[in-house]
Amino acid sequence: MSPIVASAHAPAPTPRRRRLGNETLFRHLIRVSQALAGRLEFQAAIQAVSDELAAILPHDHLDVCILRQDLHIAYEAGAHTDWSLSAHPLPVEGSPIRAVLLGQEPYLISGDALADPRFHFAGAFAHPIFNENLQSRLHVPLLVRGEIIGALSCSKRARDFYDEGDIPFARHVADVLAPYFYALRSAEEASRLAIEEAEGRAREDALREGALRLTEELERERQRIGMDLHDLTLADLTRLHRRIARLREAGGAGPDVLEAVEAELARTIGGLREIIDDARPNILQLFGLAEGIEDFLGRALDGSGSGIGWAFHDLSAGAIDQLSEPLRVALFRIVQEAVNNAAHHAEPSLIEVELRREGDALSIDIRDDGIGFASLAQRKRVGGLRNMQTRARLVGAGFQIGRRADRRGTLVSLQLPLTEGHGSAA
CATH class of the missing domain: 3.30.565.10 (Histidine kinase-like ATPase, C-terminal domain)
Structure with a gap:
């Protein structure tokens, strides 16, 4: 594991805390489990856990990071940063704790994360560490049946706040949290799939209904055009045909009669053009x-x-x-x-x-x-x-x-x- 790097001109290390006994820790773990009961969303769950952990694992910032394939999303208590405020899940490769999320390290602990090179690399989404001055950091994986589903992270603004003695307790907390968050993730995924399936069915139904209605509309439009052609254009052309036939039988026609025929023919052509323009x-x-x-x-x-x-x-x-x-x-x-x-x-x-x-x-x-x-x-x-x-x-x-x-x-x-x-x- 990489060494802890100290910042220049850093304040003196924080005095070591008094450790709680096993019985006291066990009671707090029971309280953490009880605090989770009835919490049906990630943010409410992590807030409840934060309140219970404050006395035994103090923190200025607590978050649970949940994996979703190659992406992850964070839920925070205490200080809220861009890790959870981002509108979309972030790539695991850009996480400052990717070593834990990818199983490359069993845990991470640092007395000064502002300068620790393990948190800072090309493409790292690490600026919240600086924005909130999160110097002391502790990270352990959330494990379910040997699978890493995320990580639990605690941070303090003071330097050198956590030490190796905090790792076992953090792991105990993670073991309590992991099954609960795994169930929340599974329920959320099932709900999302159900919604997508329902939306897909609704789209298919809408398309079928739309196709049916447009087919009916096209049929009505075809009938309307046919009726317009029959009632207007065909009637006008039939009338013109009869008039021209009578003129032929009469042996000729004067200018006035021909002018009237021409005007009626122009009107018929105009009506036919309107029908065509309306259709196209x-x-x-x-x-x-x-x-x-x-x-x-x-x-x-x-x-x-x-x-x-x-x-x-x-x-x-x-x-x-x-x-x-x-x-x-x-x-x-x-x-x-x-x-x-x-x-x-x-x-x-x-x-x-x-x-x-x-x-x-x-x-x-x-x-x-x-x-x-x-x-x-x-x-x-x-x-x-x-x-x-x-x-x-x-x-x-x-x-x-x-x-x-x-x-x-x-x-x-x-x-x-x-x-x-x-x-x-x-």
Whole structure:
């Protein structure tokens, strides 16, 4: 084992403590075991242990480090450091006590960890030792059936506080703690796996439901286009055909008659183009989502003679251009459905659509100043809302619908994380 290294200009060593008798130590171990009872999380358990150990193994900092494959996570009492405040488990290779965690040393003890080279190496996550001035350190492994599941660590800010006489007692404490923390780790792992399995099933169910609803929607859309072609375009073409036949039988026609036929033919072509544009958003594909939404608002509201005003605001700072084409089409269809719902059912005087970037997410708001919306239970037809929810879920976007903050009209909101996957073709 490496020698203990002393710091320059260090204070005098701490006087040796009076050792407790075996019976007293045994009673304290029983109290440690009792303190663990009912503690169902790591942090609560280590805090309870810290309170019981304070009299017999004094410390300014106590932590239990738990292994999870090649990572470890610490739970602390007393001083709290970046060892436990880190948002994610840390690699074992960067732990200052990796020698204990990897079984290379049976224990570690140091009178001055600020200068002890065993705690400081390339890549070591050791700055909390300096930040909290943890000079005296004692570390023993947590063993379950010969397997190292973590380590128990005690630290004091005073130099040379612990000695070899503290090792047996620390090991006794570790033997009491190890099975309990092993059970907590196993329960936590089982819970995590159960949650992941449930989430996986929920995703599969959502995808199946989404695929079914989109199939139904596509079938309804096919039927709608067929009815539009039958009721509008085919009827107009049939009428033109009959009119031209009558002209041929009459042996000619004057300019006025031909002009009327030409106007009716132009109207039929325009109606057919509207059907095609509604089925295939050309502006969206050619110029992008912002231009596609603005063009749709103009055609749907200005061109319909509804008298509904509209406004469009693109505050996305170019985030829209990062989206793949399938994603742009999905978002366009949600906006299209929301605007059509508002125009047909909410009696608004104004519909607004706003795109904006909020950190690493894209937000789309569709607002109207109409009469509001009914709950799902009150709605006679909920297909449009469910279509929007399904489309949003399938592209990983958050979806909310509710009253506006000023209680006037409805607000439909989408939040799409701008992840790497959303920036590529899906």
